[in-house]
Amino acid sequence: xxxxxxxxxxxxxxxxxxxxxxxxxxxxxxxxxxxxxxxxxxxxxxxxxxxxxxxxxxxxxxxxxxxxxxxxxxxxxxxxxxxxxxxxxxxxxxxxxxxxxxxxxxxxxxxxxxxxxxxxxxxxxxxxxx
Amino acid sequence: xxxxxxxxxxxxxxxxxxxxxxxxxxxxxxxxxxxxxxxxxxxxxxxxxxxxxxxxxxxxxxxxxxxxxxxxxxxxxxxxxxxxxxxxxxxxxxxxxxxxxxxx
Numbered sequence: 560x561x562x563x564x565x566x567x568x569x570x571x572x573x574x575x576x577x578x579x580x581x582x583x584x585x586x587x588x589x590x591x592x593x594x595x596x597x598x599x600x601x602x603x604x605x606x607x608x609x610x611x612x613x614x615x616x617x618x619x620x621x622x623x624x625x626x627x628x629x630x631x632x633x634x635x636x637x638x639x640x641x642x643x644x645x646x647x648x649x650x651x652x653x654x655x656x657x658x659x660x661x662x663x664x665x666x667x668x669x670x671x672x673x674x675x676x677x678x679x680x681x682x683x684x685x686x687x688x689x
Numbered sequence: 690x691x692x693x694x695x696x697x698x699x700x701x702x703x704x705x706x707x708x709x710x711x712x713x714x715x716x717x718x719x720x721x722x723x724x725x726x727x728x729x730x731x732x733x734x735x736x737x738x739x740x741x742x743x744x745x746x747x748x749x750x751x752x753x754x755x756x757x758x759x760x761x762x763x764x765x766x767x768x769x770x771x772x773x774x775x776x777x778x779x780x781x782x783x784x785x786x787x788x789x790x791x792x793x
Binding site: 564565566571574575578588589590591592593594595600601602604605606607608609610611612615616619624625626628629630631632633634635636638639642643644647648650651652654655656658659661662663 | 753754755756757759760762763764765766767768769770773776777779780781782783784785786787788789790791792793
């Protein structure tokens with residue numbers, strides 16, 4: 560992998576499309592970081608998730624470190640109610656099986672879609688119509 | 690009678706030997722330019738052609754990640770915060786959340 564862009568425009572488009580679908584189908588805001596997670600990868604991923612600011616509690620961060628071969632999924636305190644750790648673990652496994660075959664963008668896209676599938680849409684508690 | 694037949698056969702053999710077989714006589718030699726063309730130019734063109742075909746296919750497919758060979762590409766953040774560096778530096782790490790970790 561030479562220095563430069565991690566993904567071709569087409570691969571980037573695949574990831575962006577998966578993120579858009581997750582938002583449309585499950586109202587799940589997903590953020591994907593691909594790069595080095597220095598130090599403790601879990602702590603670094605939580606730092607990155609915190610950087611999402613006010614949206615962090617309702618967002619999911621997928622952090623992939625291809626060099627260290629680690630993937631971290633961090634769910635905010637709100638979104639955790641509809642996307643439990645088991646579902647996050649299954650999505651992580653979906654990703655790692657693709658990563659082993661060298662398919663980084665495809666694995667990320669499938670993982671994001673798996674997260675969206677498991678996340679139920681939040682029920683509206685206040686509706687005008689019965 | 691036998692002697693006559695033998696003489697006829699001998700005559701056939703002499704005639705056959707005097708003919709030149711196809712391909713047994715060397716043609717005109719290659720000039721230096723022709724030799725270079727056939728033994729350097731054509732193989733070189735084939736080599737370059739195959740290299741171009743392979744590299745075009747690789748470029749069209751995009752960069753490929755190979756597990757175990759490291760990672761040198763610049764970090765990329767989809768749907769991340771504006772001015773990511775500042776946001777990360779000033780961020781409070783998430784606590785009370787969940788998630789999962791995995792290796793490959």
